Amino acid sequence: MSSAQEVPVHGDDLSESSLGPATMSTEEPQDRWVDLQFGWAGKTFHLRIAETDRVYDLKTSIRDLTTVPIERQKILGLVKGKLPPDQACIADLRLGSAKKFSLIGTPQGDEIKDPSQLENLPDVINDLDVDFTENLAAVNRYRHDHRNIRKIREMTENLQVNIITPLRPGKKLLVLDIDYTIVDTKPLTSGSLPPDECARPYLHEFLTALYPYYDVCIWSQTSWIWLETKLVELGMVGANRNYQISFVLDKKCMFTIFSEREGKPWSHHVKALQIIWNHFPQFNASNTVHIDDLSRNFALNPKEGIKISAYKNAHTAEARADRELVKLTRYLLHVANVEDFRTLKHKEWKSVVGRLPPPA
Numbered sequence: 001m002s003s004a005q006e007v008p009v010h011g012d013d014l015s016e017s018s019l020g021p022a023t024m025s026t027e028e029p030q031d032r033w034v035d036l037q038f039g040w041a042g043k044t045f046h047l048r049i050a051e052t053d054r055v056y057d058l059k060t061s062i063r064d065l066t067t068v069p070i071e072r073q074k075i076l077g078l079v080k081g082k083l084p085p086d087q088a089c090i091a092d093l094r095l096g097s098a099k100k101f102s103l104i105g106t107p108q109g110d111e112i113k114d115p116s117q118l119e120n121l122p123d124v125i126n127d128l129d130v131d132f133t134e135n136l137a138a139v140n141r142y143r144h145d146h147r148n149i150r151k152i153r154e155m156t157e158n159l160q161v162n163i164i165t166p167l168r169p170g171k172k173l174l175v176l177d178i179d180y181t182i183v184d185t186k187p188l189t190s191g192s193l194p195p196d197e198c199a200r201p202y203l204h205e206f207l208t209a210l211y212p213y214y215d216v217c218i219w220s221q222t223s224w225i226w227l228e229t230k231l232v233e234l235g236m237v238g239a240n241r242n243y244q245i246s247f248v249l250d251k252k253c254m255f256t257i258f259s260e261r262e263g264k265p266w267s268h269h270v271k272a273l274q275i276i277w278n279h280f281p282q283f284n285a286s287n288t289v290h291i292d293d294l295s296r297n298f299a300l301n302p303k304e305g306i307k308i309s310a311y312k313n314a315h316t317a318e319a320r321a322d323r324e325l326v327k328l329t330r331y332l333l334h335v336a337n338v339e340d341f342r343t344l345k346h347k348e349w350k351s352v353v354g355r356l357p358p359p360a
């Protein structure tokens with residue numbers, strides 16, 4: 001097959017055949033592992049890394065062992081010359097028998113209270129986004145990347161889902177992001193606005209209307225303690241509502257993938273729905289939808305994703321006039337009884353809503 005046949009020209013071709021099944025391959029290839037030893041601060045450390053891992057994964061393991069942040073690590077003697085960039089494969093380092101190296105770097109101090117807040121702060125990073133439905137050939141590559149398959153297995157094994165409200169038979173699954181999807185995070189975390197005024201307009205109406213059809217999972221790239229605080233402050237948990245949250249996933253269930261943006265290497269976190277599906281086999285691509293303000297979070301499941309506009313500047317009249325959740329309610333009610341979501345093109349959700357008869 002020529003590459004021209006493999007690559008859909010644009011996002012219109014969202015048929016199953018163009019992307020392969022949304023379910024990840026269960027055949028996990030055998031990885032070759034490399035044992036490494038390094039010295040830092042007068043001590044010797046040991047770690048194992050798979051050949052399909054990236055340089056970034058090596059640095060992450062070093063950070064976990066030493067608390068030296070990735071950007072402060074100087075790795076000496078592992079390879080001749082300069083260490084290749086983060087996205088380089090460990091296999092390509094040809095580590096051979098020289099598996100000892102030295103680390104120089106200052107460990108993490110107490111100065112940063114919540115690292116996830118740091119990740120959330122720079123808007124400029126959040127504004128970098130890519131619509132992966134425009135490049136399904138690339139999505140196929142990410143899905144079949146041995147490292148990504150292994151990461152999904154590891155995350156699945158490590159995850160203990162804490163069920164808040166039991167899942168109900170026959171419901172679809174709504175996976176919902178928090179930051180800038182249902183709340184303006186900045187004034188919420190700084191306390192500059194009351195939580196009610198940080199919430200996106202019609203948040204509770206949205207969840208109440210959809211609850212008869214969908215179980216709700218909240219998935220946020222933040223740490224558990226902040227996640228819980230946000231849900232309580234927003235009155236989504238622990239308040240008397242006509243909807244319930246079924247379970248919550250935090251950033252521990254996300255991992256970094258190495259993709260491309262405008263032809264350049266790019267790495268970012270991803271929410272792989274397969275991790276949920278492995279835990280709850282009643283859910284799959286036919287009945288799961290994922291709402292997020294960042295398309296890159298859908299990189300492994302672009303067809304299950306609905307990107308909505310980021311909700312920011314909650315203090316302004318413009319933000320208070322935001323009706324994104326009203327429109328999304330109409331769409332998700334419209335498709336609630338569709339047997340198989342794979343027959344839909346969620347990407348066109350706004351034009352579908354535009355064609356619906358006006359609400360009574």
Ligand SMILES: [Mg+2]
Nearest residue numbers: 177179180293
């Ligand atoms: Mg977000």
